[in-house]
Amino acid sequence: MTKKVIIIGGGPAGMQTAASLLDLGIKPVIIEKSDRIGGKLNDWHQLFPTFTPAHEVLAKLKGSMKDARVITGTAVESIGKDGVSLSDGSTMEADAVVVASGFNLFRAELKEELGYTIYDNVYTTVDIEHMLNDGKVAMKDGRTPQRIAFLHCVGSRDEKVNQRHCSKVCCVTGVKQAMELKAMFPQSEVYNFYMDIRMFGPGYEEMYRRAQEEFNIHFVRGRISEASETIDRRVQIKAEDTLIGRPLKMTVDMLILIVGMTAGESNRRFAETKGVELQPSGFVAPADSFTLNTCSGVPNIFYAGTVTAPKNLGESINEGVAAAQQVARYLNRR
Amino acid sequence: MKRNSWQEYQKEIADDDYYYVRSCIRQNFFPGSEKAFLDILRNDVGKNIIEEPMHTSCTGIGYHSDIVPMETIMTVVARQFALMTEAGFENFTSSCITSFGIYTEMLETWHEFPETEERTREYLYKATGREFNKPKNLAHTSDVMFKHRGAIAAKMKHPLVNVFTGRPLRVVEHIGCHYAKIFPKKGVGGSEFPYVLAGMIESWGGEVVDYPERRHCCGFGFRNYLVQANRGFSVANSHKKLESMKPYKPDFIVTNCPGCSMFLDKWQYTIAEMEGDTYGQDGRGIPVLTYEEMAGLVLGYDPWALGMQMHQVDVEPLLDKMGIAYDPAAKYLGPNGKFIGQPDPAAVNMNCTPTPILRTL
Known part of the structure; x- marks a missing residue:
């Protein structure tokens, strides 16, 4: 009898789970709430630390799971004992479910003091990826920026917005974008305001060093406390340079907020209905954080990707492989 | 000015029946303002607001200058609330933002550390024989005027x-x-x-x-x-x-x-x-x-x-x-x-x- 596996979410982790299940002879169904698969990778321009175009990775993932059935524009409302209920009112049976529902981006407008959606030239890293994809990075009125500031940890490690966790990949994203903008505007000054630079992945630290030595990007250890708009629609920022112990005020053409990863909005409902644990950050807790990272504790429910924690792309894809293995093992034992 | 998430946020502000306390410095700098507030509330907006001569400075300036201890200012605040209680009012409005900050801080402190409220009640009773209810609603006078801005606009x-x-x-x-x-x-x-x-x-x-x-x-x-x-x-x-x-x-x-x-x-x-x-x-x-x-x-x-x-x-x-x-x-x-x-x-x-x-x- 053919085993039925539903993958919730068609981002990189879900796509890789599908690809790996296909390799194992299992034909899964991906249910994706948006109108296309690829998740947030669709929005990305180039990937750190290699500056590989995101669409190349996306194409590989799509190619490897092309035999999987994909249902887009449909959300999973709840997970039952033997299947899922969908937003169109139908139900779908499943022997196993892989939750790969991903993460949300922190809503930068909640840090109101930074002026996102209030001031013209305050952007997020996502906006910059869109601009890079469109081939034009510019101020709101089309001017070329001469001075650009990035602010790290917006919505990460911040108790005031109830986001105590580190989003892990924002540091390297900020450094990557700083290098991209400096390459695009060699005459510009680029500043990165940080509290820590956490370069955890292979090649990240080397990239950070290149940013300083070859790209002359200025790294200032200090948080930006507030942003205001000047009369010519530039952005005045205030910070403290904690290495020299002095307050700092400067005016920049663009302020770019490096937004963090927050737990997916469906996590809480999922946890309440299925009795699985949530971490304090709102990400779901795996059955064991060392040996069972892709298991939920409920025998037929598995996890892949950032539903459990912020991860980079490589880690999310690896979890797709691991989740598929766990699913296959579970199905074989039944 | 473009605003965002807090634009719609409005605190609860009582609609009527205010117990009013003055600032200790405004009457020197802007002597007509407090009288104007009372006149506007009573005559233009038609609200009930009481001002009593028994109330004092909240001692906020001394508190923020480190010469008035926490226990003292808490007791002073408690006395103001006792006067409000004795007058039969529940809505407290203060003409000074430092006082407003002080009243808010003391209420929050009592909420977080109930033993400090008990101690304050004891100090107040020993010193004055008074007891107090906490205000049902605390507002700065600008909050009150904000609340009635539509009525003012109509006139x-x-x-x-x-x-x-x-x-x-x-x-x-x-x-x-x-x-x-x-x-x-x-x-x-x-x-x-x-x-x-x-x-x-x-x-x-x-x-x-x-x-x-x-x-x-x-x-x-x-x-x-x-x-x-x-x-x-x-x-x-x-x-x-x-x-x-x-x-x-x-x-x-x-x-x-x-x-x-x-x-x-x-x-x-x-x-x-x-x-x-x-x-x-x-x-x-x-x-x-x-x-x-x-x-x-x-x-x-x-x-x-x-x-x-x-x-x-x-x-x-x-x-x-x-x-x-x-x-x-x-x-x-x-x-x-x-x-x-x-x-x-x-x-x-x-x-x-x-x-x-x-x-x-």
Whole structure:
């Protein structure tokens, strides 16, 4: 009898789970709430630390799971004992479910003091990826920026917005974008305001060093406390340079907020209905954080990707492989 | 001004029956404002508000200057609440944002550390024999005026519009540090883009000016001013704000706090004398109004009855823009018609030419 596996979410982790299940002879169904698969990778321009175009990775993932059935524009409302209920009112049976529902981006407008959606030239890293994809990075009125500031940890490690966790990949994203903008505007000054630079992945630290030595990007250890708009629609920022112990005020053409990863909005409902644990950050807790990272504790429910924690792309894809293995093992034992 | 997530946030503000406590310094600096508030609430808005002579300073200035201990100020606050309770009121409104911050802080402290409330009740009872209920609703007086801004707009005689151009007056609003920076949820609109003064300005026809140093302290800062050696910091902060708002050409500044009103007004004279820097139309300064004065002008109160002759920066250019008739000869006459004295001409009031009659008085 053919085993039925539903993958919730068609981002990189879900796509890789599908690809790996296909390799194992299992034909899964991906249910994706948006109108296309690829998740947030669709929005990305180039990937750190290699500056590989995101669409190349996306194409590989799509190619490897092309035999999987994909249902887009449909959300999973709840997970039952033997299947899922969908937003169109139908139900779908499943022997196993892989939750790969991903993460949300922190809503930068909640840090109101930074002026996102209030001031013209305050952007997020996502906006910059869109601009890079469109081939034009510019101020709101089309001017070329001469001075650009990035602010790290917006919505990460911040108790005031109830986001105590580190989003892990924002540091390297900020450094990557700083290098991209400096390459695009060699005459510009680029500043990165940080509290820590956490370069955890292979090649990240080397990239950070290149940013300083070859790209002359200025790294200032200090948080930006507030942003205001000047009369010519530039952005005045205030910070403290904690290495020299002095307050700092400067005016920049663009302020770019490096937004963090927050737990997916469906996590809480999922946890309440299925009795699985949530971490304090709102990400779901795996059955064991060392040996069972892709298991939920409920025998037929598995996890892949950032539903459990912020991860980079490589880690999310690896979890797709691991989740598929766990699913296959579970199905074989039944 | 574009705002965002907090725009719709409005705290709960009682609709009627207020127990009113004064600021300890406003009556010196802007002596007509508190009376205007009571008059507007009672006569124009038709609300019940009581003021009793038994209430005292909240001792906030001493508290923030480290000379009044926490236990003392808690007991003083408790006594104010006891007076409210004895008067049969539940809604407490304070005319000073430092007091408002103090009352809020004490209520929050009692909430978080109930043993401090018990101790305070004991101290108060031992010292005065009084007991108290905590207010059902605590609001700053600007909150109350914000609440009734629609009723005031309905009786508006002079909207915040330049009668010569027909355009809205450009208004800088300054809410003061103790209104919402300590407890953002206790201020209308939060602390970053507060709406308490902005809401009044917009309701009465004006346009709010955002400028880079909008959130910066006015310069009072307690120790900045109270310790004489630090006073340069105070002037420097006001200077920074005035320089920042200058390119936007505001018609006037409206403030929420007794200290802010005073420093943004009076330091304009000091800065003119020290640095030669002047602001506003023809370098005659930017008038600084309290929200009660702003409401009073909108409602057609006489500017001299509102006490606006006590301002360092002359308000006549603003009165002219609003189309408000006033008697220049009556400016320095007190309520009993007696000459109250007149400042010497200075950069910020050089056109206040005294009348020959007044000179002889």
